[in-house]
Amino acid sequence: MSDPLRVTVWNEFRHERERDDVKAVYPDGIHAELARGLAAPDLKIRTATLDEPEHGLTEAVLDETDVLTWWGHMAHKEVKDEIVTRVQERVLAGMGLVVLHSGHEAKIFQRLMGTTCSLLWREAGERELLWNLAPHHPVTAGVGDCIDLPAAEMYGERFDIPEPESLLFVSWFAGGNVFRSGATWTRGNGRIVYFRPGHETYPMYRNPQILRVIGNAVRWTAPRAAAAVPKSKNDAPRIAIPGYEQPEKYRTEG
Amino acid sequence: MSDPLRVTVWNEFRHERERDDVKAVYPDGIHAELARGLAAPDLKIRTATLDEPEHGLTEAVLDETDVLTWWGHMAHKEVKDEIVTRVQERVLAGMGLVVLHSGHEAKIFQRLMGTTCSLLWREAGERELLWNLAPHHPVTAGVGDCIDLPAAEMYGERFDIPEPESLLFVSWFAGGNVFRSGATWTRGNGRIVYFRPGHETYPMYRNPQILRVIGNAVRWTAPRAAAAVPKSKNDAPRIAIPGYEQPEKYRTEG
Amino acid sequence: MSDPLRVTVWNEFRHERERDDVKAVYPDGIHAELARGLAAPDLKIRTATLDEPEHGLTEAVLDETDVLTWWGHMAHKEVKDEIVTRVQERVLAGMGLVVLHSGHEAKIFQRLMGTTCSLLWREAGERELLWNLAPHHPVTAGVGDCIDLPAAEMYGERFDIPEPESLLFVSWFAGGNVFRSGATWTRGNGRIVYFRPGHETYPMYRNPQILRVIGNAVRWTAPRAAAAVPKSKNDAPRIAIPGYEQPEKYRTEG
Amino acid sequence: MSDPLRVTVWNEFRHERERDDVKAVYPDGIHAELARGLAAPDLKIRTATLDEPEHGLTEAVLDETDVLTWWGHMAHKEVKDEIVTRVQERVLAGMGLVVLHSGHEAKIFQRLMGTTCSLLWREAGERELLWNLAPHHPVTAGVGDCIDLPAAEMYGERFDIPEPESLLFVSWFAGGNVFRSGATWTRGNGRIVYFRPGHETYPMYRNPQILRVIGNAVRWTAPRAAAAVPKSKNDAPRIAIPGYEQPEKYRTEG
Structure with a gap:
């Protein structure tokens, strides 16, 4: 019925090229595995990685991205601030963002x-x-009361995040240990989901329940409207309330 | 009984030096007026302004600051990113922050x-x-159902903020227009209050009800504990649960 | 594609029968007007009113209700507690609830x-x-920055509600005056929306923007899953964690 | 400096009289143990139990109660609805409420x-x-990263509560299993804390860390102001905005 959601799966893609144990688990990279695992008729998925020009996140790519998923770990600091700002502006304007595992410390x-x-x-x-x-x-939806993972890296509280809107x-x-492994926030017009499971040597991204949650998150964070946030108050339109008489001694600036 | 709260009132202090109409309202600067208006036995107040070295917010000053109030407007961009980072780290570690009026767009x-x-x-x-x-x-506390201000600058929704913890x-x-003029958030261990009233040419900071709210906010955002947030997960201590036997094939890093 | 949402529009339906000025605005009752105004291919709408047996909210009707909208005013106290409990249990199990205008004081x-x-x-x-x-x-969605109503009853703060999840x-x-006119909460598995506009003598429920919001609310509160909340902890299944050895001296009750 | 907080420790007090194993742990009842454990110069503590007239919660007692703590388990249903309503009204007017352990299913x-x-x-x-x-x-405050209890009854998610304001x-x-063991909400002017530990046969209420948290909760939920919530909109004062001219054709009711 409606057009497919345009999803960009972003991956640091360093561990998979540098370490044999990781390569054994994700030979084509986490992004490729995720793109395969999330494949569905209602999603149009592309990938982007750190070492591409502009980290693969050009204005053109973001123009065609409804939801961005983010996996990074060892090279958070190599992500350029200007690209971070670009992505942030897109989120505030309505792009969905799904942050995975070690992406918790992504800029x-x-x-x-x-x-x-x-x-x-x-x-x-x-x-x-x-x-x-x-x-x-x-x-x-669809995962029941509990997801059981036999072997995982531990993440423990206190997780230094603002109180989630939904835990x-x-x-x-x-x-x-315990950990808030799934949580949501809204920033501007954008919805954000953090989801913990996933690691470079545990094959989480082939687990159907994990993929189910990530797929759900992608669909739920998709933008609802063609909304835009004014970048600063100077861009904001003045309000003219019909019938409101402004005191003479004041001028309306702008 | 207890030591006084150490409050630093920060002000951009440009309008008051550059425009006669502002100077007429706040001849000594908004910071001086606020410091006078907030004066109380339980508060030890100092001031700091943009054009001082390090904007008056040296490590030494912040070491002695429990709560920082912030007023800025025309020169938000001149505040150095490293000082912003320094203040952010203090807030996350527990320092209170009270953001006033046009400080809504402070970095x-x-x-x-x-x-x-x-x-x-x-x-x-x-x-x-x-x-x-x-x-x-x-x-x-103490302001009743409604504060009535006969002449004010208008701020209107949509105010692009995360859903407040308390509105x-x-x-x-x-x-x-309508506006969320008072709101609270927690970030790390720090409490944040935004409070709207205040402008360079309306003498809001001599209004007893406005000063009452700001004083309340200063006391409420004061840190509760000598807490510290680890700067990154590498600084975080590992957990050793007595009785927990780690699978042999895994080593505990660190 | 999917089955239509089953909506029950509930109305007290007293004003419209007792007062000529209300009858002039809503000759068939607010419920009939709302049912007409919300009519859409994806909604299957029925109505129910206070003076029907069981207030029109029999178990059979609720079995076929995904979302309930509620309008009441002068006769809140006549709604039987057992029916209120029945509706509450449905909401906790996942039924959506959209409370309109003077329904703010509905039991x-x-x-x-x-x-x-x-x-x-x-x-x-x-x-x-x-x-x-x-x-x-x-x-x-679809209503823009502001809805302008030329003549309305006033509702003012403080509205004694828990802090909304989304304002x-x-x-x-x-x-x-100001008023939080639209807000959401979750209770159990159920989503709740309160929306203020609407009154027995202002024809709000023929205003396309008001109907748009109510229609949006109906669709958004629709249940996501066939979830059920256990009525008490005694109904809750015990957890058996494979590999967990219970201390001998304790028995697992139940 | 200020008057002590007036705390009423409420206990069902049935297990302790009916079961020897419970009597062995709390010979004088959980309420007596809690009153002893919380004793401090800034608190004026009394107790009340289910089988007293009006469950010990007369209007006179509640008039002198700033904070109420609640422990119940086997006899929740014996608490009279009118007393529940009375306590609810007090909470909405500003009385603090600290709900302990099996009190999670108290009316x-x-x-x-x-x-x-x-x-x-x-x-x-x-x-x-x-x-x-x-x-x-x-x-x-004062309990560090983690409280370690060697033997406890398990409470597990999903705990059917509204999203806490602070977890x-x-x-x-x-x-x-995991469980949200401490959480806060505001209802009307009242602050509410739920805190899980405590059971009729584990001596939790002699554990200094548990007592520390309960004492903190008592002090934090104490009312901030002599506020009162109108019971219904009919009690609410009308607003007269000076300078607002009401359209002639409308009368202000009331």
């Missing part, structure tokens, strides 16, 4: 949250149970 | 909100009524 | 909010401007 | 939340770790 996520987004972590291949706290929410998942880890 | 406020913080505006000396939506909240005041303007 | 709304939902009011045919604070939200509209009234 | 908590407040549970004496998600919040603690249970 774009910190920019939109205003906090460090730091957390505790441990790489111990321990069991993770993601409890669904929001069974009514479109992003959790979707809380993870339990065998080693004793 | 520090945009940094913490993640949005443009843009709005509509009109300078027409029109009547403003601030309705108290949170009579239970410490920041509105304290909504303003009515004679010309037909 | 069902008070039940779900936990507060009095009281407000200020004045019947003075004054101008109302509804400012759109959430241009990104599906419920505000959609704030109204400006010519007489000096 | 008063359900009334204020609008939901079932149901959850999963298991009595298996398993380890619980309460992670502090809000180190900046007055209610968590304070998330619990980890050895058996694989």
Whole structure:
């Protein structure tokens, strides 16, 4: 019925080229795996990576992007500030953003949250149970009460984020930690989802439940309207209320 | 009983030196007026301004600041990014921040909100009524149902901010606009209040009700604990859960 | 593509039968007018009114209701507590609820909010401007920055509601008041929208923008999943974590 | 300096009289233990129990209560609706409410939340770790990153509550569950804290960290002002905006 959503899957794509253990899991890169796993008739998916010109996020690409997914880890600092600003402006204008796993410390996520987004972590291949706290929410549709992951990297509280608008998942880890693994925020006209699972050596992005949540998140963060945020108050139109008589001694500037 | 709160009142201090109409209202600068108006036995107030070295916000000054109030307007862009980062880190570590009036577009406020913080505006000396939506909240204590300002600059929605944690005041303007004039957020360990009234040519900062709210905000945003946010996950301590046996094939990094 | 949403438009239907001035505006009742105004291929609309058996809200009717809209005013107290409980349980299980105008003091709304939902009011045919604070939200789609109503009953703050999850509209009234006219909450699996405009003698429910918002609200509150909330913890399944060894001295009850 | 806070510790007080294993832990009842544990110069504590006349919550007692703590379990249904309404009105007018453990299904908590407040549970004496998600919040002051309880009853998600305003603690249970163990809401002028730990056979109310949190919660929920909520819109004063001329054809009712 309607046009497909245009999704850009962004990936740092360094681990997969530099480390054999990662290459073994994601030979074509996490972005390629995600693009395959999310493939559906209602989605038109492209990928972009750090080492492409402008990190693959040119104005032209973003003009054709409804939702951006973000995976980064070792090279957060190499993402240019001007590209971060460009992406932020798109989110504020309505583009959806789905931040995955170690993307919690991506500049774009910190920019939109205003906090460090730091957390505790441990790489111990321990069991993770993601409890669904929001069974009514479109992003959790179809995954039931709990997602059971036999071996995962641990992320633990305190996760330094603003109080989420909706808290979707809380993870339990065998080693004793808990974590807000799925959460949503609105910034400007843009919807943002953070979703924890995913790591360069655990094959999370072939897990159907994980892919289901990411697919849900992509569809839910899609923009609702052709809205635009004025960049500064100087761009904002003045209001003229018919019938309102302005006191003579004041002029309306602008 | 307890030590006084250490408050730093920051002001851009340009309008007051450059325009005679502003000088007439605030001959010593908005910061001096605010410092006088807020003076109380439980507060130890100092001031800082844009054109001082490091904008008056050296590490030494911030070491002795529990709460920072911020007024800026024409020179937001002259505030150095490194000082903005320094202030942001302090807020995340627990310092209170009270953003006043045109400070809505200050870099520090945009940094913490993640949005443009843009709005509509009109300078027409029109009547403003601030309705108290949170009579239970410490920041509105003592001001009753409504603050009535006979002549004010108009700020209008849509104000591009994240959904406030507590919406304290909504303003009515004679010309037909409404505005979320008082609101709170938490970022890291820091509490943030935005409060609208105040302008370089309307003597808002001599109005006892306005000063009451700002004083309340200063006291409410004061840090609760000597908390510190880890700057990145690498600084975060690992968790050792007694009794948790880590699978042999994994090492605990760090 | 999908089955139409099943909407039940509930109305007290007393004013329209008892007062000639109301009958002149809504000769068939507010419910009939709303049903006509909301008519669309994706909605299957029925109506129900207070004086029908079980207020028209039998288990059978609710079994076939995805979203319920509620208009009441003079006879809130005549709504039987057992029917309120029945509707509440449906909302918690996922049914959408759209509360209109004077429905702010309906038992069902008070039940779900936990507060009095009281407000200020004045019947003075004054101008109302509804400012759109959430241009990104599906419920505000298509109405632009502002809805202009030349003559309306006034509702004013403080509106005694829990802090909304999304604040959609704030109204400006010519007489000096403001009001949170559109807001959303989640309770259990159910989405709730409150929308202010509408009155027994102002023909709000023939205004295309007002109908647009109500139609949006109906579609947005529709349940996302066939979810059910356990009525008490005794109905809740016990969790059996494979591999978890329960201390011998404790038995698992149930 | 200021008068002590007047705290009423309410307890069902049935388990302690009927079961020897409970009597062994709390010989004088949970209320007596809590009153002892919370004793401090700034608190004036009394107790009240279910089987007293009016459940010990007469108008006279509530007139002298700033904060009420609530523990109930097996006899929730015996609490009279009129007393629940009385307590609810007090909370809406500003009285603080601290709901403990199995009080999650107390009528008063359900009334204020609008939901079932149901959850999963298991009595298996398993380890619980309460992670502090809000180190900046007055209610968590002094307890550090984590409270470690060697043997506790399990409460698990999904906890059917409205999204908390501040999420304070998330619990980890050895058996694989997580739970939002500390959370806050505002209803009317009243602050509400839910805090999970506590059970009739685990001596939680002698644990200094648990008592610390409850004491913090009592102090934080204390009313800020002598505020009162109008019971219905008919009690609400009309607004007379000086200078506003009402259209002739409309009368201001009331």
